[in-house]
Amino acid sequence: xxxxxxxxxxxxxxxxDEANHKSPSFGKILEKxxxxxxIAFTRYVRSGRKPGPDPQLSMRDARFGRVPGRVYRPRAPxxxxxxxxxxxxxxxxxxxxxxxxxxxxxSPAYHLAPEHKYPAAYEDCLxxxxxxxxxxxxxxxxxxxxxxxxxxxxxxxxxxVSQTLAGRSDLPKLCAQILIYPGLQALDFNLPSYQxxxxxxxxxxxxxxxxxxxxxxxxxxxxxxVLEGSHIPIDIKLNYRKWVSPxxxxxxxxxxxxxxxxxxxxxxxxxxTVKRFCEPNLCPLLAEDALIQQLPETFMLTxxxxxxxxxxxLYKKRLEDNGVRVTWGLDSIVKFIKxx
Numbered sequence: 001x002x003x004x005x006x007x008x009x010x011x012x013x014x015x016x017d018e019a020n021h022k023s024p025s026f027g028k029i030l031e032k033x034x035x036x037x038x039i040a041f042t043r044y045v046r047s048g049r050k051p052g053p054d055p056q057l058s059m060r061d062a063r064f065g066r067v068p069g070r071v072y073r074p075r076a077p078x079x080x081x082x083x084x085x086x087x088x089x090x091x092x093x094x095x096x097x098x099x100x101x102x103x104x105x106x107s108p109a110y111h112l113a114p115e116h117k118y119p120a121a122y123e124d125c126l127x128x129x130x131x132x133x134x135x136x137x138x139x140x141x142x143x144x145x146x147x148x149x150x151x152x153x154x155x156x157x158x159x160x161v162s163q164t165l166a167g168r169s170d171l172p173k174l175c176a177q178i179l180i181y182p183g184l185q186a187l188d189f190n191l192p193s194y195q196x197x198x199x200x201x202x203x204x205x206x207x208x209x210x211x212x213x214x215x216x217x218x219x220x221x222x223x224x225x226v227l228e229g230s231h232i233p234i235d236i237k238l239n240y241r242k243w244v245s246p247x248x249x250x251x252x253x254x255x256x257x258x259x260x261x262x263x264x265x266x267x268x269x270x271x272x273t274v275k276r277f278c279e280p281n282l283c284p285l286l287a288e289d290a291l292i293q294q295l296p297e298t299f300m301l302t303x304x305x306x307x308x309x310x311x312x313x314l315y316k317k318r319l320e321d322n323g324v325r326v327t328w329g330l331d332s333i334v335k336f337i338k339x340x
Contacts, residue, residue: 064108064128071139072105081142085178086132088125088161090154092211093118104141106132110157113211114218121215122281125157126164133171143172147296152203152308153211155182159284159315166294173296180301184285184311186212186277187237187244189227190261192254193309200305208307213274216282222270230264231274237263240278243285248317249310285315292322300328 055075062071074082087107094113110124129148136143148158162177188194189209198205209226213219225231237244246254246261280287298319302312319326 062106064106065131067108067110067124067128067131069106069108069128072107073139074103078140081145082140083145084132084136084139084141084147086125086129086146086148086158086161088148088150088154088157090150090152092207093121093153093215094211104139106139113215117218118216118276118282121153122157122160126161129161129165130171136172145175146172147176147178148174149178149180151180151301152183153215155179156184156282156284158182159184160281162295163280163284163287163291166291166296176297176299177295178299178301179312179315181303181306181308182284182300182312182315183208183212183308184315185244185283186216186226186274187232187240187283187286188229188261190229191244191310191314192246192249192258193311193313194307195259195261196257197305197307197309200307203307205307212277216276217273222273225266225270226274228264229261230266231270232266232277233271234263234265236278240286243318244314246310248314250313253304253310253313285311285318289318289322292318292324295319295322295324297325298327300326302328 058073058075060071062069072087083103085103085105087105088110089107091112106128108125108128110128111120113121132139133143133146136146148162150158158177159179159182162174165171165174186209189205194205194208206223206227209223210220213221213223213226222231241247246258277283278286280291298316300312300316300319302309302316316326316328
């Protein structure tokens with residue numbers, strides 16, 4: 001007989017791997033047997049990973065207009081107005097992962113894919129941010145010291161929200177955006193970092209495209225075409241090549257396991273299903289220069305062994321080319337935040 005504690009340990013490890021997308025096989029088995037979807041299983045696993053109480057922070061559920069969420073505040077008293085950080089959680093647009101920080105942090109619980117397709121998550125975070133910025137006096141927040149931030153899919157949403165707010169004259173200006181390994185485009189999943197790190201946990205290349213398609217369409221149809229690059233017409237790729245190209249990646253990032261990818265055309269049928277990949281609210285890397293020039297000071301963190309690295313590097317170049325101050329790199333993050 002097998003001792004129960006050994007079964008428990010092995011099942012716990014399987015749960016952990018599933019939640020980290022290292023071993024999605026059990027979720028796929030459940031999906032094939034129609035017990036539940038792979039996404040539902042992963043949500044269940046992740047729901048058990050809840051942080052304990054923090055003695056230095058208070059937390060309460062809140063509503064930002066029609067968008068539910070949470071507000072985190074330092075418990076220590078403040079002599080004046082506090083800084084604010086709009087926190088757009090990550091999770092591939094499919095999972096909820098609230099976080100905590102040392103300033104007043106409103107964190108919208110945006111609608112998740114695949115049940116709620118693009119632009120639901122973006123619009124929820126935008127509306128929540130606008131609501132917060134119109135009522136900052138209720139939170140004791142300094143209007144001149146508000147940032148948007150988060151990582152991965154949350155970095156995507158934060159970048160899109162920042163772009164939208166850049167043109168608003170009826171709201172205070174964001175003082176900064178913090179984008180941590182953000183996913184910013186879906187035109188090219190064969191950039192150097194996607195090739196080099198296609199099998200590196202926690203985010204595989206195939207999963208990056210899978211999440212983007214789930215967010216866009218609520219399913220992963222045309223996943224193979226997206227991965228091979230036959231989902232966008234060549235003329236449109238060439239139009240955006242000034243911004244989305246391996247040529248804009250520094251050579252030092254291309255020495256490891258990269259081969260130039262041949263441009264492929266696509267059918268009208270496939271393009272019709274993914275043509276919104278060309279919208280900046282979904283892929284912020286594609287915003288026009290006139291908008292990029294209005295963006296606030298930016299902190300950008302990219303990771304070498306990460307498929308999303310080149311999305312960040314390409315956006316960093318676009319920001320710098322348009323005169324936006326960018327702080328890039330792990331060593332600078334503490335100094336950057338303290339300087340805000």
